Amino acid sequence: MRWVSVWRRNMLVWRKLAAAAMLSNLADPLIMLFGLGYGLGALLPSVQGMSYIAFFAAGQLCTATMFTASFESMFSSFARMHGQKTWDAILYAPLIIDDIVAGEIVWAASKAWLTGSTILGVAVVFGLASSPWVLLALPAAFLVGLAFAGVGLIMCVLARGWDFFSYYMTLVMTPMMMISGVFFPADQLPSPLVAVAKAMPLYHGVQIVRPLIAGGPPPELWLHVAVLLAYAAAGYAAAIYFARRRFSS
Amino acid sequence: MSALSARALRKSYGALEVVSGVDLDVALGECFGLLGPNGAGKTTTLKLCLGLIEPDGGAIALLGEPVPRRAREARARVGVVPQFDNLDPDFTVEENLMVYGRYFGIDPGEISARIPALLDFAGLAGRGNAKIMTLSGGMKRRLTLARALVNDPQLVFMDEPTTGLDPQARHLIWERLRRLTQEGKTLVLTTHFMEEAERLCHRLAIMDRGRIIVEGSPRALIAEHIEPQVLEVHGPGYETWMQRAKTLAPRVERVGDTVYCYGDEIEPLLKTLSGELSYLHRPASLEDVFLKLTGRDLRD
Numbered sequence: 001m002r003w004v005s006v007w008r009r010n011m012l013v014w015r016k017l018a019a020a021a022m023l024s025n026l027a028d029p030l031i032m033l034f035g036l037g038y039g040l041g042a043l044l045p046s047v048q049g050m051s052y053i054a055f056f057a058a059g060q061l062c063t064a065t066m067f068t069a070s071f072e073s074m075f076s077s078f079a080r081m082h083g084q085k086t087w088d089a090i091l092y093a094p095l096i097i098d099d100i101v102a103g104e105i106v107w108a109a110s111k112a113w114l115t116g117s118t119i120l121g122v123a124v125v126f127g128l129a130s131s132p133w134v135l136l137a138l139p140a141a142f143l144v145g146l147a148f149a150g151v152g153l154i155m156c157v158l159a160r161g162w163d164f165f166s167y168y169m170t171l172v173m174t175p176m177m178m179i180s181g182v183f184f185p186a187d188q189l190p191s192p193l194v195a196v197a198k199a200m201p202l203y204h205g206v207q208i209v210r211p212l213i214a215g216g217p218p219p220e221l222w223l224h225v226a227v228l229l230a231y232a233a234a235g236y237a238a239a240i241y242f243a244r245r246r247f248s249s
Numbered sequence: 250m251s252a253l254s255a256r257a258l259r260k261s262y263g264a265l266e267v268v269s270g271v272d273l274d275v276a277l278g279e280c281f282g283l284l285g286p287n288g289a290g291k292t293t294t295l296k297l298c299l300g301l302i303e304p305d306g307g308a309i310a311l312l313g314e315p316v317p318r319r320a321r322e323a324r325a326r327v328g329v330v331p332q333f334d335n336l337d338p339d340f341t342v343e344e345n346l347m348v349y350g351r352y353f354g355i356d357p358g359e360i361s362a363r364i365p366a367l368l369d370f371a372g373l374a375g376r377g378n379a380k381i382m383t384l385s386g387g388m389k390r391r392l393t394l395a396r397a398l399v400n401d402p403q404l405v406f407m408d409e410p411t412t413g414l415d416p417q418a419r420h421l422i423w424e425r426l427r428r429l430t431q432e433g434k435t436l437v438l439t440t441h442f443m444e445e446a447e448r449l450c451h452r453l454a455i456m457d458r459g460r461i462i463v464e465g466s467p468r469a470l471i472a473e474h475i476e477p478q479v480l481e482v483h484g485p486g487y488e489t490w491m492q493r494a495k496t497l498a499p500r501v502e503r504v505g506d507t508v509y510c511y512g513d514e515i516e517p518l519l520k521t522l523s524g525e526l527s528y529l530h531r532p533a534s535l536e537d538v539f540l541k542l543t544g545r546d547l548r549d
Binding site: 091094 | 262301303321324325327328331333336337338340344348349353354397400
């Protein structure tokens with residue numbers, strides 16, 4: 001449990017600037033949610049039996065969680081590792097690189113969870129979700145956060161400079177957002193794209209959260225959970241592998 | 250038990266062997282210096298001893314713990330002052346100590362109790378709430394030293410502790426390091442400042458190209474490897490003068506436009522100096538030993 005001290009360090013820094021951090025993580029997704037939700041929603045009678053804004057809220061919750069986890073585990077972790085050399089300092093203590101990787105991933109997932117759960121709270125306050133099922137979206141958001149934090153940290157420990165992250169963001173995250181059923185149902189896409197979407201963690205996050213917001217149990221819940229867990233576990237393992245390699249030279 | 254022992258230590262990066270068969274023994278309570286030109290393998294040796302990188306060969310025991318196998322346990326009783334400050338810029342002076350103590354699993358109450366003494370040691374009493382960015386280079390260095398003491402270590406590794414500091418700041422660090430030695434802590438430091446090594450270290454080793462080429466107390470090394478007196482001469486006509494000097498001094502060496510004469514008796518040489526030549530007559534120092542053993546070629 002030595003990684004907790006790494007998590008705690010990041011939490012203490014976040015707490016100092018919590019207001020600004022929360023604003024930057026929440027303002028964009030909420031503006032999108034209400035802008036697109038009500039704007040586009042006015043043109044659409046309903047999508048899969050939900051109002052468009054409620055439909056989109058599920059997608060937006062997962063997307064915002066993805067972005068927070070990814071930004072934290074890429075840009076912020078990279079700043080700590082590369083710019084500030086905070087990781088080097090931690091390694092003089094009785095911690096090893098595995099502890100730092102674990103602490104960073106769980107931290108990014110925690111911060112992402114906060115984004116996801118706040119959006120959920122807003123959705124509930126605006127009457128977009130009302131069934132108790134929606135509470136299960138809380139652990140789901142953490143799981144989405146873990147999956148993306150793991151992958152983000154792989155990018156972090158592989159990066160030689162800041163530009164490296166643009167590839168992942170432009171070539172992976174943006175297309176993923178388009179095909180994972182965030183803005184419209186994924187199954188209306190051509191089938192090869194649906195297959196790609198089903199291999200992506202965001203799709204499975206949306207598949208869990210949307211039924212919960214609609215007020216019922218998600219079909220094939222365990223499949224979706226399993227995919228997210230697999231991403232989190234594989235991301236964790238690969239991030240440790242590459243971090244050890246980086247720090248042993 | 251010795252504080253640190255390393256046997257036949259080896260480490261390569263690709264085809265380049267950075268550490269090629271290093272043996273080290275540091276006794277408890279000793280201040281030990283590891284000297285060498287840039288790229289000699291000093292920092293890599295320190296990292297190996299801390300278990301931060303794995304050796305390709307050899308054995309290390311740090312405070313009785315085999316490294317890297319039990320490096321964590323060893324590091325719990327060790328402090329590190331790295332070559333480049335890596336204080337946490339997101340925290341204040343005091344928070345840096347608190348957060349760092351947490352990495353060692355020390356109870357927060359205990360860390361709080363240690364902080365005033367640590368700040369005092371670092372000459373930062375009353376600056377506990379200062380931001381790292383507002384500190385001078387010397388203050389940062391002292392805070393890094395205080396941070397290395399947060400776990401009350403038995404041994405402190407220091408990688409070039411005074412590089413980049415002004416003389417005032419450097420002397421203050423030296424004074425603090427002596428105090429640590431008096432308290433019985435073992436210090437292992439790397440440096441290129443011969444003066445620093447001469448003043449602080451009980452014993453030192455000079456390292457070059459991955460090997461330790463000589464080891465001993467500063468005085469013994471000077472006595473063993475170099476003549477006690479040095480005369481440096483430069484100016485118009487130095488070449489002609491050098492021919493004469495060669496008959497009077499046991500060892501004469503020319504570096505660029507300067508002639509270095511080493512010997513037990515320099516007075517006869519002084520009498521031969523004409524008015525045009527500039528000179529400096531001084532006792533031999535560790536730097537002369539260092540340059541004799543590692544050569545004068547640039548290493549960057």
